[in-house]
Amino acid sequence: MIFRHIIAPILFFTSGTQHLVAQVDSSLFRTATPDTDSNVLNMDAIYTRPYLVSGNYPVAIGGYLESNWQHSGTDGVSEGHQFQFRRLTLFFSSTITRRIRFLTEIEFEDGARHIAIEFAALDFELHPLLNLRGGMILNPIGAFNQNHDGPKWEFTDRPLASTELLPATWSNPGFGLYGKWYQGSLMFGYETYITSGLNDSVISNSQGRTFLPAVKNKPDRFSGNGNGEILWNGKLACKHNKLGEIGVSAFTGIYNTWQAGGLQTDFKRRCSAWAIDYNNSIKSWGTRIVGEWVCIRTEIPESYSQQFGAKQHGGFVDIIQPLIKRPFLHWEQAEINLAVRLEYLDYNRDTFSETAERIHDETSSIVAGLGFRPSTQTILRLNYRYRLQKDLLGNPPEQSATISLGISSYF
């Protein structure tokens, strides 16, 4: 009994870490360590990953996996023990000729139930300030969407604002420009893309609320642009060596199908999102702070139900404090971190026309985490999450708590 429930999982997790590390040490490959210089913005996340390169072979490969054990309960109803294999992601990158790079990220989620090309783009570098990117692009909204690799985070669950307000991880076919510029201790970056993206599921989904993540479930969304409308995406980021990086991003587009076969079937309705993100490391303490806040405006048909919010917002703040950083067993840069995440989101910021009172439909959560990193690329993390969820009317909230122990590692 004790073995099955307690010792076996521990052995399982510890053996997993060692195995992964051993693989990286294999003599055939060497690891191309990610750009660790400070001239890196959040938008560079897809390239700042460890890759394995072999000799002069032009293709570098990499990937990460995420798996965890979880025990959660809501208002006294327990879901019992859950062992989850969340995702396995593979990336391949290659330099086709000078100044032309290709990178792709393929994700297998929940076993192999969902297989997705998360990213697959060609980058033409014309000038550091002017790069052309085309293919399947991660929309640059907020910071998490482009920087979502499990091993980079101290928490097993993705931030609620990124999965419940925004459809992270969210990528769409399209193209555009990006670039970077340095000036002393300041660095600026920009990205502008036009992509496909939204569809009717924004307000027509099984959640019965305005829910952008539902746009991902439309099966035919890659074969053409559903409603013939462009999604405009843009992001500006600015980083100071000491003050950290701040990003401002937005997208906007018509989300509904308003015409078919040359006939107008509805009015055009727009959905727009703005996000602000921030990250910094306080050198003296080693404290890392990451946060993101997003606001969404969706035009809801006048006589549709008020349960579909026209205004939504939410975000999160992560604070990560390294406690111990020193060699441990055979790991030279082992680190133990304490982490806290605070998050809040409101699916519907309107008021009831019947009572002039505010519509609730909101959730908040606090997560405490303890992370052990044998190296920067692998994390064994223990999280406790407490979450409150209020319905439209603001009735007593549903309370839930989840304990999870998970591993995530690049390989």
Add this chain to the structure above:
Amino acid sequence: MYCRTLKPLLIVVLLILFGSCEKLQPEAPPDNSILDGVLTELSLLEQTRHLKGDQSFNDKHFHAANGLGPGFVATSCGSCHAGDGKGHPFSTLTRFGQADSNGNTWLEKGGPQLQHRVLPGYQPEQLPSGAPFAKLIPPAVTGLGLLEAIADETLLMFADPFDLNSDGISGRPHWNTVPAYVQIRAGAIASHDRYIGRFGHKAAVYSLLQQTLGAYNQDMGITSLQEPSDPYTGQKNDPEISQNEINDVVFYLQTLKAPMPRNIHDPEVIKGRQLFNQINCTGCHLPELKTALSPINALSNKTIYPFTDLLLHDMGPDLDDGYTEGFATSAEWRTTPLWGLGLASQSQGGKVYLLHDGRASSIDQAIRLHGGEASNSRNGYLKLTGQERKALIRFLESL
């Protein structure tokens, strides 16, 4: 050194964690503080069915792709009956078109129910001017299986249509016509081919199946084998919901437990209960009833405390909206079961909206709005001292 202390420490932390998962999770609220509990005594098979119905009732939102509308009032059962409790002005329905027992004369104009919400691209239905109408707030849906299991014979025992006992109260059953698909229960008593309705504020609905099919159709625009006409277009549609799912939802409703009282030993509550008897609120809000034999074991031969007689009462001109259903008059309403009353604010967003249309914002106001057959009781209430009224309300809140 570090390793030696750290490793055992880690193992101890993990041991504590795995051993105490349940303790780190929120406790279940006490049974008497929630409405959405399940009957005890269900078999494993019955619990599975209850669970399936629960998911359809609470978690299934309809949308354009799975049949919603085009006209509708809400997108799921649970969005109007949150936590299986009473609803809110946001989920209140408007019915219109019938003023007396000659039937609904506004069916051509979209009666009997207004679908004021529509899918994108459609025009919402408007209340036709001049039509008699009433607004109806969603009642709690708990304990209804038990109410359905009461024998007609029992209800007739409490009916007194000609007020032979001269107490001013003349409750009568709502003998209404039933649609052909409705299965008549064993032991049902008919009068001129009509049967006793017991659901809805006008008690116009015979069974939970009929209520459920009507709700899918009129509240969400979902057509079924039994109710194939789309309320927006008036045209027959393919079924948008399966018979299995409908049956599971009905089973879910049937097997929700009866609300349980709180603070029953509080002296003020005991005092309030005596006053409730004394001013004859019990003339309509019957404290105790017995169920008959039911195909569901857990519902058979149970003593229940719903505080209703399921009969129609003339409640006087203040509560007469000029609209009615079946053979009830527009001033007649079914006695609202008072069980669960104290939990109303927990499903109505922290406030209370009482009476058929939610017009009363407190229990006190709901009692003061009683008229007609309830005039004597209301006057009795008005004569109570402030202390006594407080005790009576404390008692009602304990239900």
